Amino acid sequence: MACSSASDGSSDGSxxxxxxxxxxxxxxxTSAGEGSGVSSTTSGASSTTATSxxxxxxxxxxxxxAGGAxxxxxxxxxAAEGTSxxxxxxxAGFQPCPATGxxxxxxxxxxITFGLGSDGGYRVELFxxxxxxxxxxxxxxxxxxxxxxxxxxxxxxxxHEGISGETxxxxxxxxxxxxxxEMPHIVLLHAGTNDMYREPNGADTRLGALIDExxxxxxxxLIVVSNIIxxxxxxxxxxxxxxxxxxxxxxxxxxxxxxxxxDQFKDFPTSELGDGVHxxxxxxxxxxxxxxxAISDYxx
Numbered sequence: 001m002a003c004s005s006a007s008d009g010s011s012d013g014s015x016x017x018x019x020x021x022x023x024x025x026x027x028x029x030t031s032a033g034e035g036s037g038v039s040s041t042t043s044g045a046s047s048t049t050a051t052s053x054x055x056x057x058x059x060x061x062x063x064x065x066a067g068g069a070x071x072x073x074x075x076x077x078x079a080a081e082g083t084s085x086x087x088x089x090x091x092a093g094f095q096p097c098p099a100t101g102x103x104x105x106x107x108x109x110x111x112i113t114f115g116l117g118s119d120g121g122y123r124v125e126l127f128x129x130x131x132x133x134x135x136x137x138x139x140x141x142x143x144x145x146x147x148x149x150x151x152x153x154x155x156x157x158x159x160h161e162g163i164s165g166e167t168x169x170x171x172x173x174x175x176x177x178x179x180x181x182e183m184p185h186i187v188l189l190h191a192g193t194n195d196m197y198r199e200p201n202g203a204d205t206r207l208g209a210l211i212d213e214x215x216x217x218x219x220x221x222l223i224v225v226s227n228i229i230x231x232x233x234x235x236x237x238x239x240x241x242x243x244x245x246x247x248x249x250x251x252x253x254x255x256x257x258x259x260x261x262x263d264q265f266k267d268f269p270t271s272e273l274g275d276g277v278h279x280x281x282x283x284x285x286x287x288x289x290x291x292x293x294a295i296s297d298y299x300x
Contacts, residue, residue, distance in 0.1 A: 097299055102138040107121075112229065112287075114160065117284075120148060123139055125289070126292055131151070136300070142159075187214055189224065190228060191228075262290055
């Protein structure tokens with residue numbers, strides 16, 4: 001199953017129940033796997049690991065909607081999902097965001113980062129969550145902007161680096177140029193969905209190489225790496241892939257890299273996949289909450 005949208009914001013969907021072929025040559029899908037519940041984070045030379053059972057616990061805020069395919073969450077209401085997959089407390093010695101001015105966040109990935117199915121995707125609720133807590137954030141990226149013009153009475157930063165249909169290697173090909181043209185303070189990486197139906201073998205190795213490239217090219221940034229959200233048609237491949245990601249992050253964190261793991265898979269209901277692949281509004285809000293739980297302590 002695959003859906004694609006052009007980088008100019010147009011979209012095209014093609015579906016089949018079995019992981020299928022891409023449309024427009026660059027189809028994007030979403031994946032389903034088992035979160036391991038292990039998270040790693042490091043600041044400077046220290047690392048912290050938190051482990052809970054298979055996938056760790058999560059709690060949703062009172063305004064999160066988890067209905068069927070039409071379930072939605074308002075971008076003006078907090079749908080933050082707590083997750084134990086966001087790691088331990090950040091080390092006080094590492095602060096990626098500036099003392100003044102906006103913290104630059106790079107949303108990096110494929111159509112799930114683009115926000116296919118809900119204009120602006122998780123970025124809308126993430127901006128709301130940060131803004132309501134008094135944090136100044138903006139989004140960077142080279143792709144044509146999408147999302148609403150305003151959120152909470154503030155201009156919404158519509159930039160991102162999400163391209164439909166891209167595999168891990170194709171995403172890596174955008175680093176450092178054009179993805180890091182404007183150097184971010186925080187990178188949010190959700191990648192691997194398209195690999196699950198194209199070439200799942202070796203996806204974890206390719207992800208590790210992409211993380212290494214981000215660390216090398218943006219050494220002062222916080223690199224937040226997630227597993228991938230449910231993709232029922234490729235559940236076995238995703239389960240295998242997702243299970244390997246925490247160890248990839250921990251290996252780099254233990255060497256002093258500013259890397260953190262977030263569990264985006266755990267407790268993500270398939271009812272929040274609007275097309276069986278991409279999140280609906282409630283699903284994107286759930287993703288936003290987990291990203292926010294991971295980075296909120298780093299924001300100024």
